[in-house]
Amino acid sequence: MGYPHPSHPRETVLLSRDFGDPEARRLDVWIRRGGYQALEKALGMGRDAVIEEVKTSGVRGRGGAGFPAGVKWGFMPKQKSRPHYLCCNADEGEPGTFKDREIMRWTPHAVIEGCAIAAYAIQAEDVYIYVRGEFTEPIRVLQGALDEAYAKGILGANAMGRGVRIDVTIHRGAGAYICGEETALMNSIEGKRGNPRVKPPFPAAAGLWGCPTTINNVETLAAVPHIVVKGGAWYKGLSLSNPRSTGTKLFSVCGAIAKPGNYEVTMGFPMKDLLWDLAGGPLPGRRIKAVQPGGSSVPFITAEEAERTLLDYEGCLAVGTQLGSGGVIVYDDATDLVYQVMRLARFYAHESCAQCTQCREGTAWTTKILQKMLRGEGRAEDLDLLADLAEQMTGKTICVLSDSCAAAVTSAMQKFRPDFEACLRDGRRAGAA
Amino acid sequence: MSEPLTLTIEGREVRVPPGTSVLEAAKLAGVLVPHYCYHPSLPVAGSCRMCLVEIEGQPKLAASCATPAAAGMTVRVSSPAAKAARQGVLEFLLINHPLDCPICDQSGECELQDYTFQEGRQGTRYGAYAKRYNPVEDFGPDVLYVPNRCILCTRCVRFMEHVAEAPVLNVSERGDRARIGIDAGQLLDHAWSGNVVDLCPVGSLLSKDFLHKARVWDLDKTASVCTGCAQGCTVSLETRDNTVVRVKPRPNPDVNRHFICDHGRLDYHWMNRADRLETPLVQEGGRLVACDWERALERAAGLLRSAKAPWVALVSPGASCEALDALARLLAPGKGSGAFRVATGPEVPLPGVPGLALRAERAPNVQGALAAGFTREWDAAVARARDAGLLVVLDDDLAGVAAPPAGVPFLYVGTALPDAARGAAVVLPCANAAEEEGSFVNRDGRRQAYYQARSAPGMARPAAWVLDAVLAALGAGTGVAA
Numbered sequence: 001m002g003y004p005h006p007s008h009p010r011e012t013v014l015l016s017r018d019f020g021d022p023e024a025r026r027l028d029v030w031i032r033r034g035g036y037q038a039l040e041k042a043l044g045m046g047r048d049a050v051i052e053e054v055k056t057s058g059v060r061g062r063g064g065a066g067f068p069a070g071v072k073w074g075f076m077p078k079q080k081s082r083p084h085y086l087c088c089n090a091d092e093g094e095p096g097t098f099k100d101r102e103i104m105r106w107t108p109h110a111v112i113e114g115c116a117i118a119a120y121a122i123q124a125e126d127v128y129i130y131v132r133g134e135f136t137e138p139i140r141v142l143q144g145a146l147d148e149a150y151a152k153g154i155l156g157a158n159a160m161g162r163g164v165r166i167d168v169t170i171h172r173g174a175g176a177y178i179c180g181e182e183t184a185l186m187n188s189i190e191g192k193r194g195n196p197r198v199k200p201p202f203p204a205a206a207g208l209w210g211c212p213t214t215i216n217n218v219e220t221l222a223a224v225p226h227i228v229v230k231g232g233a234w235y236k237g238l239s240l241s242n243p244r245s246t247g248t249k250l251f252s253v254c255g256a257i258a259k260p261g262n263y264e265v266t267m268g269f270p271m272k273d274l275l276w277d278l279a280g281g282p283l284p285g286r287r288i289k290a291v292q293p294g295g296s297s298v299p300f301i302t303a304e305e306a307e308r309t310l311l312d313y314e315g316c317l318a319v320g321t322q323l324g325s326g327g328v329i330v331y332d333d334a335t336d337l338v339y340q341v342m343r344l345a346r347f348y349a350h351e352s353c354a355q356c357t358q359c360r361e362g363t364a365w366t367t368k369i370l371q372k373m374l375r376g377e378g379r380a381e382d383l384d385l386l387a388d389l390a391e392q393m394t395g396k397t398i399c400v401l402s403d404s405c406a407a408a409v410t411s412a413m414q415k416f417r418p419d420f421e422a423c424l425r426d427g428r429r430a431g432a433a
Numbered sequence: 434m435s436e437p438l439t440l441t442i443e444g445r446e447v448r449v450p451p452g453t454s455v456l457e458a459a460k461l462a463g464v465l466v467p468h469y470c471y472h473p474s475l476p477v478a479g480s481c482r483m484c485l486v487e488i489e490g491q492p493k494l495a496a497s498c499a500t501p502a503a504a505g506m507t508v509r510v511s512s513p514a515a516k517a518a519r520q521g522v523l524e525f526l527l528i529n530h531p532l533d534c535p536i537c538d539q540s541g542e543c544e545l546q547d548y549t550f551q552e553g554r555q556g557t558r559y560g561a562y563a564k565r566y567n568p569v570e571d572f573g574p575d576v577l578y579v580p581n582r583c584i585l586c587t588r589c590v591r592f593m594e595h596v597a598e599a600p601v602l603n604v605s606e607r608g609d610r611a612r613i614g615i616d617a618g619q620l621l622d623h624a625w626s627g628n629v630v631d632l633c634p635v636g637s638l639l640s641k642d643f644l645h646k647a648r649v650w651d652l653d654k655t656a657s658v659c660t661g662c663a664q665g666c667t668v669s670l671e672t673r674d675n676t677v678v679r680v681k682p683r684p685n686p687d688v689n690r691h692f693i694c695d696h697g698r699l700d701y702h703w704m705n706r707a708d709r710l711e712t713p714l715v716q717e718g719g720r721l722v723a724c725d726w727e728r729a730l731e732r733a734a735g736l737l738r739s740a741k742a743p744w745v746a747l748v749s750p751g752a753s754c755e756a757l758d759a760l761a762r763l764l765a766p767g768k769g770s771g772a773f774r775v776a777t778g779p780e781v782p783l784p785g786v787p788g789l790a791l792r793a794e795r796a797p798n799v800q801g802a803l804a805a806g807f808t809r810e811w812d813a814a815v816a817r818a819r820d821a822g823l824l825v826v827l828d829d830d831l832a833g834v835a836a837p838p839a840g841v842p843f844l845y846v847g848t849a850l851p852d853a854a855r856g857a858a859v860v861l862p863c864a865n866a867a868e869e870e871g872s873f874v875n876r877d878g879r880r881q882a883y884y885q886a887r888s889a890p891g892m893a894r895p896a897a898w899v900l901d902a903v904l905a906a907l908g909a910g911t912g913v914a915a
Contacts, residue, residue: 176607193604198479198499354585354604354611355480361525364609368562377561385558392521395493396482 003102004261008278012238014248015222016264019106025141027148030109036154038225042117043162045228050121054224056232058246062099063089063180063217064294064325066313069224070232075204076122076212084124085208087189087215088115090131090138091173091180094295095347097327099250100218102262104131104138107222108145114221116159116166117228122214125165130185133173143170177351181399182215183207184353195353196399219326223247241268245312249326251293253279256286256332256433265311272307275330286332290416294324296344297404299411300331320411336432338423341412342370348405359402362393366409373420376427383413383420438504443511455497455508456484466510467519467548469526469634470586471498474691474786476595481586483522483548487512494518516552523549528559529609530635531581539636541649545584567612572602573621575641575695576630580612583637589613589629596692596785599623613637624781624791627695631681640679642699647673655886656683658873660751660866661697662792663775663799665875668693670701670867670886677704677867677886688879692783694791703865704887710850710862711891721850721860726892726902733844733859734906737763740823740842745814746771747834748807748827750796752896753871754880756863757798757805759900760827763907764806769821771807772814774829775799792876797866800874826854827896828863846899861903862893869895 003020007013018024024033042050055070076084088111092100104111115127131139146168149155159166171189173179179188183197186208207213227235236246245267251274254260258280265274271293275281282288288303293311298321301309305319316323331340349363366389369382390406397403413420422429437448440458447462457473459466469481479499486497489507494515497508509515526545534540567580587604590613594600601621605614615621621629630640652671659666659680666689671679680701682693713729714721724732744764748757750773764771775794782790808814815834818824824843831853837843845857848865863869868889874880889895894902 178607195480198477198496349608352608354607354609355478355587356482357480357522357525357584358482360585360609360611361528365525365528365559365562372561392518392525396485396518396521398479 003106005259008263010269010273010278011264012248012266013264014226014238015103015107015110015219015250016262019102019262021106024107025109025145027109027145027152030107034229035109035225036113036160038228039113039116039120039154039160042120042228043160043164047121047123050117050228053232054121054227057227057235058232058244059220059223059227059235060245060313061217062219062223062249062326064094064297064322066323069216069220072204072216073118073122073214075202076214077204080123082211083126083209084122085211085213086115086119086122086124086127087182087185087208087213088127088129088218088221089180089182089185089215090129090135090218091185092132092135092218092325093177093180094297094325094327095344096252096254096292096329097295097325098252098254099262099326101135101138103218103222103250104135104142108138108142109149110222110225111142111218112145112149112155112168114224115168116155117224118214118216118221119166120164124214125167127166127168128171128189128208129168130171130173130179130189132180133175139170139172146170176353177347178353178399178401181401184399185215186213193353195355198398219250239267239312241310241312242314245314245323249311249323251311251326251328253328253330255330256283256288256335257281257330258283267312268315269311271309271311271315271328274311274328275306282330282332286334288330289333289335290331290337290412292321292327292329292408294322295327296329296347296408297400298322298324299407300415301411302415334433336374336423336429337412337416337419338370339374339428339432341408342367342374344408345370345405348401352401356397356402358393359397359405362389362402363405365389366393366405373423374428378424378427380424382424387413438502440502440504440506440508442508449502451501453502455486455488455495455500455502455506458502459486459497459508459510464510466497467544467551468498469544469584470588472588472632472691474596475588475591475632478587478591481522481584483519485515485518485522486510487515519548519552520554523553524558526584527553527557528562529565529581530584531564533582536645537582537636538639538643538645538649539582539633543636544634565609570615572615572638573626575627575699576621577639577641577644578613578615579637579639582635583613584635585611585613586634587613588632588634589638592629592632593621593623593626596628596783597623597625598784599626602629624696625692625694625783627698628682628692631691640698643679646678652678653886654681655884657867657883657886658797658875658881659693659697660797660873661694661700661795663794663796663876664689664790664792665797665873665877665879665881666693666697666789667881668697670704672886675887677701688875688877688881689789690786692786692789694781694783696778696791696795701867704867706849709848709890709893710860711893713862713892714850714860716856716858721855721857726894729859729861730902730906733861733903736842736844736858737823737903737907742768742822743817744769744823744825745818745821746807746825746827747811747814747818747829747831748773748802749829750775750794750799750802751866752798752802752827753866753869754798754801754805754874755871755897756827756895756900757802757807759897759904760825761805761807763825763900763904769823770814771825772809772811773799773802773807774809774811788877794876797875798873800876800878801872801880804874826857827900844903846896848893861899862891863896863899864889864893868893869897871895871897
């Protein structure tokens with residue numbers, strides 16, 4: 001199907017098969033379409049066999065960091081001495097990203113099944129799905145599906161009648177971007193302020209309530225049932241480029257683009273084709289100028305770089321950016337890039353948890369400098385100052401929020417220097433978005 | 434015990450037990466890594482990012498407070514990258530800092546000031562923008578919060594949450610709007626909450642008691658022991674112009690770590706009381722008249738020589754071991770016995786530090802008094818005193834005790850003269866705990882020395898000196914007075 005557009009023939013429709021079809025939310029329909037076969041199969045396999053299958057698949061974390069999911073599961077202690085926990089990170093707050101929302105909205109049972117399989121594999125009995133608070137509809141849909149799954153005995157003290165306890169709880173966030181950071185998310189579930197924790201210890205050693213915990217993104221977990229049913233090798237085969245980037249990925253294309261929406265393509269799909277073919281290219285009479293391919297936290301690339309980039313982890317790194325969450329933000333020649341960078345900085349300044357000095361003060365200061373420039377009060381030394389602050393904000397803090405702000409500033413200044421120089425001269429571009 | 438491990442910090446090899454942080458290891462190597470959020474008696478936050486150091490082989494700078502030392506590690510504290518990072522943190526901390534050092538109580542002992550002078554940047558690059566402003570808040574009986582000076586190190590929040598276990602403080606808001614908040618309807622009135630003022634590395638949390646009282650560089654600091662209870666917390670008595678103006682905890686890993694309770698912190702004003710005994714007094718013509726030490730000691734010796742047994746002593750458990758021992762020697766040849774009484778109050782533990790509490794017994798030297806042979810049989814001793822051969826009182830204020838009958842020879846040694854002692858034959862003025870050197874034995878049997886922080890008024894002398902002098906005058910002295 002596809003939502004909001006019908007699936008494009010060049011998409012590889014795995015996770016998005018049922019997007020746009022409200023019927024798929026119903027458990028009976030979902031089961032008719034093959035749902036929960038993977039969980040049935042997984043519960044019949046050894047826990048290690050499930051982990052091995054996921055390792056073989058090469059699926060990497062879809063939340064942005066791209067860490068191999070099977071390896072992450074393998075970090076969990078084999079000898080269980082304390083409760084193990086699974087967190088499903090559904091706090092999709094990354095600007096420009098809206099894939100998890102659609103997965104939860106249309107295929108809640110895919111998320112639940114993925115959670116159940118992962119929980120079984122890592123010996124967790126309790127799963128917390130931490131959903132962004134603003135996602136009122138996905139929360140309602142997910143809770144409905146959860147209720148159905150409990151009623152049917154898929155979850156609970158005797159999940160699938162196989163003597164395994166798997167309980168899933170939805171935890172609703174309260175509106176903090178930083179709670180999507182895995183350790184801040186755990187603090188938030190524990191009822192504490194959502195501050196990222198100093199690592200190590202990593203969650204597999206000390207996560208929720210100090211117990212071994214695995215945390216995976218919604219999209220990662222939704223891919224797990226397919227891996228279990230069709231095999232890790234099959235999933236690994238889904239790649240058009242690098243064997244280290246496997247499977248399909250949902251890209252949320254937004255911004256200055258003709259057909260914004262989610263597109264599911266195989267790893268290694270050309271960004272050019274995604275933007276100009278699937279997503280319809282720029283708006284009439286406009287020219288694509290810049291792209292952030294992985295949400296607001298990854299460095300900008302130019303349209304030329306976008307045209308020659310393959311959408312996989314390595315391809316994005318090759319042009320100095322990251323695949324991130326797959327939120328492809330498109331900027332065209334009608335946008336004032338300095339203004340857009342200021343908006344991003346303002347967002348990070350608003351969302352900084354305020355723990356680390358560089359982030360708390362640096363994001364706000366960066367915003368003020370950009371705002372001053374946009375008012376036409378910039379001075380030549382402001383650009384050096386922005387670069388210097390960005391340097392101080394990179395690689396020195398507990399989490400990467402300040403790095404993200406700095407990356408937007410430095411990559412934009414590096415690749416679109418004339419825009420910043422023009423802003424110093426003239427302030428905000430008249431009539432620009 | 435696992436083996437110590439060896440690492441190199443600033444070119445110096447140091448051996449530390451496993452589990453030691455790089456920051457603590459550096460201290461052992463004699464290198465202070467600048468830091469704000471870290472405090473040895475609080476859980477690690479790792480958030481101020483001031484203690485970043487370079488560790489060979491690691492791509493990023495590491496927060497030394499949150500990084501365990503590892504064998505073979507090579508740490509550079511003053512490498513260009515580490516210094517640049519710290520300079521960056523200082524700049525970020527200062528952009529919204531009011532720089533009102535001239536009117537800030539912390540000035541002179543401010544870690545922001547110190548590190549900025551040590552390695553901060555000259556001048557500001559933030560000149561174009563208004564600084565963040567929030568009004569001063571009243572947090573509790575003795576604590577003010579000045580948010581503009583706050584660097585969000587969260588030591589106060591962590592102290593209240595993890596050490597006092599009364600989590601009334603929080604970080605409110607996010608980003609650069611963040612500040613320390615206090616839970617709605619709550620006050621920072623925990624019996625140990627004054628420690629947040631000491632923990633605050635800047636002048637953001639202030640003691641109302643000390644507010645604008647003195648510039649800290651004008652203070653003289655003297656090692657002392659708290660007289661507030663039987664716990665025996667080590668403190669620093671801080672004086673200006675011979676007046677105690679502040680009491681601070683003196684770190685002591687075995688007794689009170691870095692903390693003291695508010696009772697101990699604020700109960701010092703008596704040390705400065707002005708209505709003191711300043712000269713020896715002797716009874717002459719039905720009233721006490723001032724005289725010199727020689728005459729007073731002669732008179733005291735005469736009183737003691739002619740006094741019949743039994744002698745009764747009423748002593749203060751706030752007197753030094755030395756004074757109590759001297760008095761015990763005076764009573765020693767089977768002449769009599771003595772007792773003390775202890776003021777009491779509710780016991781208030783500090784949950785995060787096992788064995789640390791404001792003790793119910795509000796006197797510093799109960800164990801010292803017991804060791805010197807004095808008992809808790811106060812009422813019996815008071816009753817015996819009414820027909821004793823001699824009554825000696827060592828600095829008890831005799832509150833609730835009737836003046837002894839005129840026929841009982843009475844020697845009073847004290848800091849002030851209560852009405853009940855006006856009939857004493859001889860009154861000898863002594864120094865209080867802030868004015869003498871001595872020792873107390875705390876409830877755990879730990880004997881700790883304290884030193885003289887201010888001069889005693891007039892001719893007053895330490896009680897141990899006074900009693901030794903009496904012994905000497907009797908011909909049984911130790912020679913100290915001579």
